[in-house]
Structure formats: C-alpha cells, structure tokens
Amino acid sequence: MSGSELCELTIVELGEKIAAKDVSPLEVTDAHLERIDALNPTLNAFITVAHDRAREEAKEATEEIAAGKLRGPLHGIPIGVKDIIDSAGVRTTQGSSFFTDNVPDQDAICVRRFREAGAIMIGKTNTAEFAAESATKNPHHGACRNPWDPNRVPSGSSGGSGSAVAAYMVPGALGTDTGGSVRGPAAVCGTVGLKPTYGRISVRGVYPNATSLDHVGPLTRTVRDCALLLQNVAGYDHDDPYSANLPVEDFSAGLEKGVNGSKLAVCPDLLDVEIDKPVADAFDAALEVLRGLGAKIETVACPFAAKINPHRRAIADAEFFRVHGERHAENPDGYGILLQERIVNAKKTTLAMYMDALNRRKALKRMMADMLAGYDALLSPGFPCLAAPVETLMATVNGKEINFIGLARNLTGVQNFIGFPGLSVPTGFDAEFGLPMALQITTFPGDEAGGFRIGHAYEQATPELRDRRPELA
DSSP: OOHHHHHTSOHHHHHHHHHTTSSOHHHHHHHHHHHHHHHHHHHOOEEEEOHHHHHHHHHHHHHHHHTTOOOOTTTTOEEEEETTBOOTTSOOOTTSSTTTTOOOSSOOHHHHHHHHTTOEEEEEEOOSGGGOOSSOEETTTEEOOBTTBTTBOOOSSSHHHHHHHHTTSOSEEEEEESSSTTHHHHHHHTOEEEEOSTTSSOOTTBOOSSTTTOEEEEEESSHHHHHHHHHHHOOOOTTOTTOOOOOOOOTTTTGGGOSTTOEEEEOGGGOOSOOOHHHHHHHHHHHHHHHHTTOEEEEOOOTTGGGHHHHHHHHHHHHHHHHHHHHHHHOGGGSOHHHHHHHHHHTTOOHHHHHHHHHHHHHHHHHHHHHTTTOSEEEEESOSSOOOBTTTOEEEETTEEEEOTTTTHHHHHHHHHHTOOEEEEEEEEOTTTOOEEEEEEEOOTTOHHHHHHHHHHHHHHOGGGGSOOOTTO
C-alpha cells in the first residue's frame, strides 16, 4: 500500500493489516511522519514531532511482530499526544513559555499504557497555553489551524489533536478536557472525541488545569477506534488521587446492538448558550435518524439548570488560580494576554464561593442522575457554532458575532462538573462553508460503552456524513 493509503486507514484497519503482516509498523509510522512533515507547516498541529524515537519504536514493533509477539490491536499504531501530557525523553512544553525546554523523565500513565500496548508516541500536539483557552491560538508556539479551512481555528484546548486526526496525520490522539477541550476540537474538526467518566483515565503526568474537572480523552475518526483507544489507556491508578476504581470492560463489545428500544433524553434547559441554526438543524436531523433506528426520544425539564454553570465556573477559576496564581504574581509577562486576563479574573473567586460550589456539586450530580433515571443517554448539540476565523476569534451565531473563546463551556462544561462521560460524534457539514458540526451523547458514570453504542449506531446509519475529507489532507 502507498503511504497515502495507509494514512487513510482507521486504527482498527491498521491493526488488522499489521497483525496479518500485510504492512509493518515502520511502514505505517513512516507514512504518518511523511504526512505530518507535509501538512504541519500549514496546520501547526504538532509542537514537537518525535521522528527518531517514533521510528526506533516502530522498528522494535516490527521486529516483535515478525517474531510472533503481537501485543494487541494497538501494536505499531502511531498516536499523537497533547503537549501538556508528559512523554519521557520528548519535549513537553505545556504550550507555555515557562516549559519550552522541558523534557520529562517519565511518561504520563496514559502514555505509558498505550506504549505498553505497543502503540507509538509520534509527537506532541499543539495546545492552548496551559490548556486554558478554547481556540488553540497559542502565543508562544503559534496558532493551530483547522484542516477543513486553515483560516479557522480547530477549537481547543486540544486543537492540535483534533486537527492532526482530522487531517489524517495520525489515526488517533490523546487530549485533555476540563470544560470541553476534547469535545470542542472533535466537533469543529469533524472527529470523534470522548470526555470519559471522571477518573476513568489517570491524570498522573498531566499538567493540571482544574483538578476536579480535568480529564484525559481520546480523539479518533470512528467510534470503534475511540472505544479501542480508551480500552488501552483506561484503568485505576493507585498513585493518582483523582483516579476512579472502575472496572475496564470491553468498550467495543456492544457496539453492534444498536438503539432499537433505547430511551434517550433531550433537555433544552441545559442549552445554556445560543445554538447557531445550521448546528441546531443538524442536531434535529440526527434525532430523526435515531428515531428511525428505533430509539424513543423525550424532552425532559431541568429545574436546577441555572445553578450548574455558576458553580462550575467557581470551581474552575479557584482551582486554576491555585495552579497559576503564584507564578503569575512573579512573572505575569511570561503568560499570554488571554491567560493574564483569566488569572486576574480567577483571583476574584473567594474560598466561600469555591466551598459552596463543591458542596452544591454533590447535590446537583445526584439531581442530574435522578432526572435522567430510566434514560440511556442525554443528547445535545456538540458545539454551539462553526469554527471561528483564526485572526478575529469571532464566531457567527445566527447572524451575530460572538467571541469564540469560552463560548461552548456552558454547553460542554456540564459533563465535567458532574463527571458524566460525553461523546462527540460528527453530524455532517453546514451548507455554506462546508464546516463540521456534531452531536454530544452524555451517559451515566461508568457507561462509556452505552455512549459508544449510540454513537456507532448513528455513525453506521449516516455514512454519507463521513464520505468527505479535508482538501488539505
């Protein structure tokens, strides 16, 4: 197969060809390195490309497989890693000026796990500064760009991971999500992205943003690939105080069960942001597809919806200031303008506000579980609007120009606040600009498999929504 053809394959397809010895991990890695070298000057999806290390690991994987020592379906698969996730021997900048030359001694646990499964860490993807801004217009390492239109943002803060996967530079990548930072890039770049249950993936070795809201999550081009990548990075970590001791089931086992008989909820009360009409229309069309597959969809009320985002913001700001307040006081100019403003605003959150928000979150999480009792999932638009221009960062929402930064947090931050998993799945492209839109599927804690089942059913029923690829790719 040609290098271009290899880059077009999914993780599952690559794994099958590697297992059958039709292609080698070295061929696969070289093909993706070539694609990265060709496209990264335009997209800036990678801050660091680990050419030598990736090829060395690919050679080792090729030799292991030739000797009959196949580790599993990820063996020999190249994976991108957001640049706030530690990687032994490879620069990890945190997207900042403070860590430009930082080279960790150890891998983060999530990286260690996929490397133990035989996957190859091919490079570090661009991120917003300290993963704290939702456009990935990094002031220190350059703006990342959306492969569907390089004049537009890939959202953030895992914009490099979303851009790299959408541009076929890698078949999968890891991002982090504190208020939508995996699902935003997935939505506006047209990929699949998961924010798992809080604590499902260890955050040890990941630079903190807001510790009780932080998650690691996979981005891929199919739901099946997303389930497979989660399978290999999930698991309890005794040394991570935020890790949840959840059983790691086979997340792919129920993918083909479909949604016939499923009971799904929509909740307009939780749409705490205006939704642009093309996105709303695509969401309504997705609901009709799921109804046609046999799902029952009902509207539910959320009388406590207005209480969620104020408490989420208090927690996010207080925990973010705890990470950055002291460094900012000593060297404010080391931060970009947007982060300087955010840190100053975060300082206004009092201890009383933070403690009240923590206490209210416990009650609100129980109330949310009660509200959704009897439903398999909650459905919502994946993002409020299309990707904004890189230069202006102004989104267009129903004819109005609105700042893209932070625009989606009231839509996607709910899942971080309550710790429920949220899966973003593409719903096609708008008619005017040809830009991606998405559906978000929220399930109960520990039920990522349920979200994958619904997402896969929708994906399989709408192949026409996935038959495009960016011209740049």
